[in-house]
Amino acid sequence: MTADAAIARLVAHPRFRAAVATLAREHDRTVADIVTLTEIPAPPFGEAARAAAYLGMLRAHGLEEVEQDAVGNVMGRRRGTGNGRAVVVAAHLDTVFPAGTDVRVRREGTRLFAPGVGDDTRSLAVNLAFLRAMDAAGLRTRADLLLLGDVGEEGAGDLRGVRHFFTEGRHRGQVDAFLTVDSPEVDRIVIGGIGSKRWRVAFRGPGGHSFGAFGLVNPSYALARAALALAALPAPAGSQTTHCVSRIGGGTSVNAIPDEVWMEVDLRSRSAEALARLEAGFLDSLQAAVAAENAARSTREGGITLALTPIGDRPAGETPPDAPIVRLATAAVAAQGFVPRHEYSSTDANIPMSLGIPAIKIGSGGRGGRAHSLEEWIDVEPGESLRGMAASLATILAVAGVELE
């Protein structure tokens, strides 16, 4: 049976219709959950309060093995009819907004305004709605569903929640597919993860008085050489490989040779191999830049040295367009009248993709905008919202092997 046929059969089935009717009937509750969760701050590395609330919600939804892991992810199991292999349905707990941000929700008609409301708090609430809909309709899947609220998706969080889940967590090795529900749009199916490596590079030297110690090595010039070397590294367009010196700083006074300057560098690629090659070239060029400065000026008080700190490591990866998970999601989105698109981005799915586990990002339904800004909003208008939720629910059920009769 093709993916289109499987989805057509699913969405026409009375149990699926019953599930969608439950989503509609419970929509106000879902919106109330969005507001409740959005108003619990979840800054980077500060997800604990929201995690605790979500843990309680997972338990209230009747899941088994509800627990919090060592890095702060919360999860629970909806047992399937099969052998215990699992499909993960995730949403991330963290927002990009720092502690102290006003996260109260303002409602205007069917629009909700608040930092983080769409990225990714709506998905946390929608995943609970999916559980209620499946339960009410008696929908079972062969695979277990592992509902996951994960930490550390944004920025410096560096995917640490899902990374831990797949590398240290007790479910590692038992997962056959990973679906992250992230942001409202259901038509944009992310099937590839842009890999990124981020480094903070400090160049250190003896420093000294700008006049009295003139002639000593200056770490600013080593940094300058390294920056220009990075700018000149090849960036093959086919693999969408990019590099950037993004932030710089250092020095103590206008009348002093700095004893330390630093730069932050962002390296990305769709291709894990191209990313590794780029990073190797970058690290080589740092050594060359230091050597050149140590040769250009006096090291009698000490030479320039490097201090490298990794500040980001998101593996590249992709799920092939013809993988069943992609075909099913594409069919499920199309079945609700959307025009599905396959995209590359950096999401929680990067981690399983990089491990060869089928993984995609799907949507929570409805419209939204201005993510990562204080004006972030979503529209919870029921028609559009439910159409999107139906697409994602169908994807989850199909990927997990729904039992129909």
Added chain:
Amino acid sequence: MTADAAIARLVAHPRFRAAVATLAREHDRTVADIVTLTEIPAPPFGEAARAAAYLGMLRAHGLEEVEQDAVGNVMGRRRGTGNGRAVVVAAHLDTVFPAGTDVRVRREGTRLFAPGVGDDTRSLAVNLAFLRAMDAAGLRTRADLLLLGDVGEEGAGDLRGVRHFFTEGRHRGQVDAFLTVDSPEVDRIVIGGIGSKRWRVAFRGPGGHSFGAFGLVNPSYALARAALALAALPAPAGSQTTHCVSRIGGGTSVNAIPDEVWMEVDLRSRSAEALARLEAGFLDSLQAAVAAENAARSTREGGITLALTPIGDRPAGETPPDAPIVRLATAAVAAQGFVPRHEYSSTDANIPMSLGIPAIKIGSGGRGGRAHSLEEWIDVEPGESLRGMAASLATILAVAGVELE
């Protein structure tokens, strides 16, 4: 009469001996004035409270025309026997220490510890002691003495007090010599002013997402080119010409091409001409760096532009070693048993030197150390202190044309 002979005659004179006896008798009062003034904070651009106190002290010492000028300098005149031409005797009011620094004086034996105690607060008090000593001994000079407590000598103050005095003040054009009493050491006579020009250079561009906008111009690379161009500019050792990229900064996020980065640059020379040539080369190289970056990457969202802010301008200058002011000071220092040295530095004397007015820096006497640090100290032990004060008092009297019989 040679300088040595003139000084020898002066220091042997009963009136000079009487003046030195007054310094000795009043030493405790001088120390008390040091403590009083040190404990009035005088951070950069915040000298008002100390200036007001010093204004009162100048008035109490019987000076005429005691006043504060438009930039905050305080001054008064001790009338001479001549035609009203003047010799300035200055000390600077400001310290390098920011508002809020604990400036209470701690005394251990003959040592006083406090930020700014030696640089240059001691000199403010010592100049008052000189007035009392001259008055008590009936010592008159042909030139008027203009006692000056000036603002803005340190760092970003950029010599604004003395600059104003000589370019805008009402005494400009009437000054024949300038003596700044700055820091304790009397053996180190500053006869040349290192000129400096300081610039803050911002490189601005359109910015953008490090991945999505890859290929756009990046201001970090323009800065890097400009830094390396500066490092490569000639710095003729004979003129003690130096340059330095001292502080850098900019960028907003590791995943963004910066929309602005900046660097601070310090250019110095003993030679005004070499400094001007260096600065012209630097400014040219900035334009070249911007042009190179705009040629290297896409300007479709806008090109790199420059924003230049001058943050320091201290003119170079020198008083010839054979100028009478230098010969007299050298002889006066030697007459007290010190080994005089001629030095170049950046002091309030830069300004009159650059205008061709004979100017040097002399000392307030005694020992001291750790200037510009929170552990700054001076030693007010009377023997060494009075020997130094006698040297500087003799210099002032000789330069101003003391009337002996």
